[in-house]
Amino acid sequence: MADRRVQRKPLRVNNRAILQDARLAMGNDLMNALVELITNADDSYTRLGSPGVSEIRVEVNRRQRYIRVDDDAEGMTVDQLEERLGGLGERTSGIVDNERVRGFFGRGAKDVAALGDVTWITTRGGQQSQLTLSLSSDEDDAVAIADPIPDPSGRHGTTVQLQLREGVRIPRHEHLTKLLSRHFALVPILNDPMRKLVLIGGEEPEAIEYTMPEGVKWLDKVRFDLPGYEGESIEVTLFESPEALDEPETGRLGQAQYWRHSLLVASGRAAYEFWPGGSYTSPPESSYFRRLFGSVDVPLINRLLIESDILSGGEEVVSRNRHGLARGTDHRFSAALDDALDEALRPHIERMRQEALATNADQTTTKTQRMLNQLASVLNDYVREETETEHEGPGTEADETLRGLRLIPPTRHVEPLLPAHLLIRYEPVDDVAREPLVEVTVSDDLSVPSTEPLQLIRRRGYFSASYRLEGRPADSVVELTAELADEQAEALVLWQERI
Numbered sequence: 001m002a003d004r005r006v007q008r009k010p011l012r013v014n015n016r017a018i019l020q021d022a023r024l025a026m027g028n029d030l031m032n033a034l035v036e037l038i039t040n041a042d043d044s045y046t047r048l049g050s051p052g053v054s055e056i057r058v059e060v061n062r063r064q065r066y067i068r069v070d071d072d073a074e075g076m077t078v079d080q081l082e083e084r085l086g087g088l089g090e091r092t093s094g095i096v097d098n099e100r101v102r103g104f105f106g107r108g109a110k111d112v113a114a115l116g117d118v119t120w121i122t123t124r125g126g127q128q129s130q131l132t133l134s135l136s137s138d139e140d141d142a143v144a145i146a147d148p149i150p151d152p153s154g155r156h157g158t159t160v161q162l163q164l165r166e167g168v169r170i171p172r173h174e175h176l177t178k179l180l181s182r183h184f185a186l187v188p189i190l191n192d193p194m195r196k197l198v199l200i201g202g203e204e205p206e207a208i209e210y211t212m213p214e215g216v217k218w219l220d221k222v223r224f225d226l227p228g229y230e231g232e233s234i235e236v237t238l239f240e241s242p243e244a245l246d247e248p249e250t251g252r253l254g255q256a257q258y259w260r261h262s263l264l265v266a267s268g269r270a271a272y273e274f275w276p277g278g279s280y281t282s283p284p285e286s287s288y289f290r291r292l293f294g295s296v297d298v299p300l301i302n303r304l305l306i307e308s309d310i311l312s313g314g315e316e317v318v319s320r321n322r323h324g325l326a327r328g329t330d331h332r333f334s335a336a337l338d339d340a341l342d343e344a345l346r347p348h349i350e351r352m353r354q355e356a357l358a359t360n361a362d363q364t365t366t367k368t369q370r371m372l373n374q375l376a377s378v379l380n381d382y383v384r385e386e387t388e389t390e391h392e393g394p395g396t397e398a399d400e401t402l403r404g405l406r407l408i409p410p411t412r413h414v415e416p417l418l419p420a421h422l423l424i425r426y427e428p429v430d431d432v433a434r435e436p437l438v439e440v441t442v443s444d445d446l447s448v449p450s451t452e453p454l455q456l457i458r459r460r461g462y463f464s465a466s467y468r469l470e471g472r473p474a475d476s477v478v479e480l481t482a483e484l485a486d487e488q489a490e491a492l493v494l495w496q497e498r499i
Helices: 015-026 030-048 078-085 107-115 173-182 184-190 285-289 300-310 332-362 366-391
Strands: 054-061 066-071 116-124 127-133 143-150 157-164 195-200 216-225 233-240 262-267 270-274 292-297 404-408 411-414 420-427 437-443 450-455 463-469 477-484 487-495
Touching: 015 030, 015 107, 030 054, 030 066, 030 107, 030 157, 030 173, 030 184, 030 195, 054 173, 078 107, 078 116, 078 127, 078 143, 107 116, 107 157, 173 184, 173 195, 184 195, 184 262, 184 270, 216 332, 233 332, 262 300, 270 300, 285 332, 292 332, 300 332, 404 477, 404 487, 411 420, 420 437, 420 477, 420 487, 437 463, 450 463, 463 477
Parallel strands: 054 195, 262 292, 411 487
Antiparallel strands: 054 066, 066 157, 116 127, 116 157, 127 143, 216 233, 233 292, 262 270, 404 420, 420 463, 437 450, 437 477, 477 487
């Protein structure tokens, strides 16, 4: 068989394929684009090593549907602009040179074009350069570079403007302020006294600030081995808040990118996620985990990113949408990190569990103790009353101790998250013509007391009805009060795991 000539050519990638990949990274979320452009500006300040406080300005114009991110950092020449933004896949971020910057190799800045046409206007060395990237066309002219013009102002820096396409939602100013102040990727910037992030778009420019929760420090940069990676370790700083920092919610701020609890996973200057929680995402551990916060520094992440870029087929570490680390059965690193953090947090989760049990016991009031003491006798009375009701004959009188309004049992212990059922029983002294309506009030430490009516059902000589309380997390306590005319009955429900 004759030899055939083989030609090698670069893989052609059209705008549509690039746009689909960019949309995978950005979704339809303006916050992803803002975070990308803000962190790029921060990286530029880091490379510049500028003295003094460095400002990043973010302008959001809802009426004209654009965002603008502006810095006074390095700036770029026209050649640098074309090299960094005119192609796909080049190593341009600086992480390969061991700079303390983020490791997305220049792809992230171009991904923002998934949300609309984006223009970079940058000044360096007395020259202003401009590049526009548009992925909305099927043509092969996505990149437009203007000839540089002189800029005698002496300024250097970059302004990026993204003209948002229809369908991209722009959060209102107040909500956007909260999102920016809590996004995991911005926490290192907001914690840096040498950086200032300013949001423009409200009545006045507003400095975005990150407020660290209050809590007790339990670990201060303590090292733990990273299993499966010989010689590698993580460094954990851990705080405990006296109350849950995030409750389960379906709103935007309930997403993991904006948690106030958990550990911020970082490597150098780059933050990669709030740790999802590993085995602590289910009750009862989740109620304790939501009180923990802090950080974990993992130097290996940046080194693995370098290897995955330089070595074909290297281990994938960061998810393509950059909402966190790559996770799943095939991702060895994230599994190892989960194991290391489980080792770091396990003693504190167990300590919190024991403290909660002890606190509940210490907080038992005199009234609660009285209820506990009455529990056995009330249950015995109830069983006897039911038996006597079935077999009573002429002239039999009901036990006087069962007359009036009662909640049975007066104290109930329930496994976490399971519902609780109590019996409301009323035996009047005199005959009652109509079935009575009882007011039931539910009180706890987390919400305003709620009251609702409950119709009792006529039985043989008394009235009763079952009352259901929905399941609650471990260590929850609810006081139940039933009222009818001038009579009142009380019960206590405690959700506790069995030891």
